[in-house]
Amino acid sequence: MHIRAMFGETLLFMSLIFSATAAQPLTSPAPHAQRISVQTQGAGTDVILIPGLASSREVWADLAAELRKKHRIHLVELAGFANTPAIANPEGKVIAPAAEAIADYIQARHINAPAIIGHSLGGEIALMLGARYPNLVGRLMIVDALPFYTLMIDPAATSETAERHAAPMRDWLLQQSPEQFEASQQASIARLAMTEAVRPALVAASIRSDRKTVADAVYELMVTDLRPELGRIKAQIEIVYAYDALFGIPATRVEAMYRQAYASAPHIRFTRIDESFHFVMLDQPERFASAVKAFLKE
Numbered sequence: 001m002h003i004r005a006m007f008g009e010t011l012l013f014m015s016l017i018f019s020a021t022a023a024q025p026l027t028s029p030a031p032h033a034q035r036i037s038v039q040t041q042g043a044g045t046d047v048i049l050i051p052g053l054a055s056s057r058e059v060w061a062d063l064a065a066e067l068r069k070k071h072r073i074h075l076v077e078l079a080g081f082a083n084t085p086a087i088a089n090p091e092g093k094v095i096a097p098a099a100e101a102i103a104d105y106i107q108a109r110h111i112n113a114p115a116i117i118g119h120s121l122g123g124e125i126a127l128m129l130g131a132r133y134p135n136l137v138g139r140l141m142i143v144d145a146l147p148f149y150t151l152m153i154d155p156a157a158t159s160e161t162a163e164r165h166a167a168p169m170r171d172w173l174l175q176q177s178p179e180q181f182e183a184s185q186q187a188s189i190a191r192l193a194m195t196e197a198v199r200p201a202l203v204a205a206s207i208r209s210d211r212k213t214v215a216d217a218v219y220e221l222m223v224t225d226l227r228p229e230l231g232r233i234k235a236q237i238e239i240v241y242a243y244d245a246l247f248g249i250p251a252t253r254v255e256a257m258y259r260q261a262y263a264s265a266p267h268i269r270f271t272r273i274d275e276s277f278h279f280v281m282l283d284q285p286e287r288f289a290s291a292v293k294a295f296l297k298e
Contacts, residue, residue: 034101035078036078042071042072042073043068044072045072046072046073046114046115047073049073049122051081051082052120052121052123053218054082054209055119055205059119060281074105076102079098080209080210080212080213081205086212089216094216094220095121095124095217096128096220098125099129099133102129114137114138115141115295115296116140117141118140118142118145119145126140127230130232131230131233139235139236140238141291141292141295144241144280146258147229147261148162148224148226150166162225171215174211174212174215189203191277194275194276198279198283202279227261230264233266233267235267236267237265238271239258239268240272241254241255242280242283
């Protein structure tokens with residue numbers, strides 16, 4: 001399969017799987033603090049874990065159980081995703097305000113140079129933190145995420161041209177019937193998580209998520225190009241990405257796409273984890289934990 005087609009399909013499936021059939025009740029307009037909820041565990045140096053689109057903080061459960069032995073971990077969940085209630089959001093921004101909320105959280109609690117680990121959309125938030133608040137973060141691990149997601153559909157895309165892909169996707173997610181969602185759910189999740197046992201929890205988190213929040217986040221993700229901001233990042237960056245032969249293309253081509261997308265980022269290294277789909281931490285928990293420990297220099 002051509003790399004452009006494969007990654008375009010992957011993005012579509014990511015959007016399909018995390019569209020929601022039920023909405024959380026909205027609270028009144030809230031400050032940035034209500035953009036996120038955070039649970040802390042353990043003691044030691046600080047590690048902030050940010051899940052992806054419509055994901056629960058529980059995607060980090062195995063890793064958290066290991067890290068909290070030596071670290072104080074901060075498990076983030078975005079408002080409107082999984083178990084965290086949505087907030088009124090007329091401007092439709094999800095990702096950038098979440099990054100600002102996490103920056104506020106770091107400053108308010110006087111957390112010194114935390115390591116940030118973000119998966120998918122959470123990786124986008126981690127990059128924003130590194131670029132827009134460079135003095136607040138210690139190091140960044142970006143898990144199976146790009147600085148501009150529409151590159152998977154159009155390698156020549158810009159933020160302006162991405163609009164023609166992003167707006168229809170957002171509108172389609174909002175209009176999708178429960179029956180359409182259910183029909184696509186199983187096929188989609190199978191392309192995001194190789195491990196069958198973890199799929200029901202991912203499905204449940206997406207169903208609990210607020211549909212408008214998810215649709216707004218997909219739109220923002222698709223039109224946000226962070227490549228011009230990567231040069232501002234002072235922290236060491238590690239990119240962890242998945243590969244499996246079922247992708248239908250050589251691993252070298254996937255690696256080339258990541259390296260090109262992050263070409264302007266200083267202090268960067270790449271780690272590939274094989275026999276995994278998008279949810280690397282669930283498909284290969286031991287390999288992923290080893291990569292995280294090396295990243296934290298344990």
